[in-house]
Amino acid sequence: MSTIKTVEELRTVYKAPMERAVLKEMVGLDKHARAFLERCPFVMIGSCAESGRADVSPKGDAPGFVHALDDRTVAIPDRPGNNRLDTFENILSNPQVGLIFLVPGMNETLRINGRAEISTDADLMARFEHRGKLPISVMVVHAEEVYFHCAKAFIRSGLWDPSTFIERGSFPSFGAMMKDQIALEETAAEIDRNLEERYRLTLY
Structure with missing residues (x-):
């Protein structure tokens, strides 16, 4: 088995990225990213502890459950779960996270990479009250990279095609x-x- 070990070796296998793939990266949320979040019911959160322990966890709720606090900050409520706290424990030692937001029926996704913190601020928690119940905490992510991801993976997988279910x-x-x-x-x-x-x- 031939294993790639350097960036130089990697780039002998892959072409350079298209210019638009580089230029599309934003440092904050524009009107399209905000509109996507308003329709989004599901996000995958990737994290990695300082030790190297990695995790990807799903969060889901009604469309718009993730709030844009401003053009550089999003907030994600944490509802009752299994209490493993894999993501949150990782964040405490390494705040860098990667988020992929999905909208059912849409093949493009929104990606946000940035620094996360865990908040129990009363005013922030109140924004996510549901039927009289507050979230346990709120993950606040300070965006450093924001961009839309193309549809190839979803087209190949037929993820939203009922015939593949x-x-x-x-x-x-x-x-x-x-x-x-x-x-x-x-x-x-x-x-x-x-x-x-x-x-x-x-x-x-």
């Missing part, structure tokens, strides 16, 4: 996978029922 019953349920992986005493059906109940009661 699998029949969910053809794959084990979450409960069945948990049963196999952790050897829980509950049956797979019981795990699934308990999960559905927790989803119903603790989504917010």
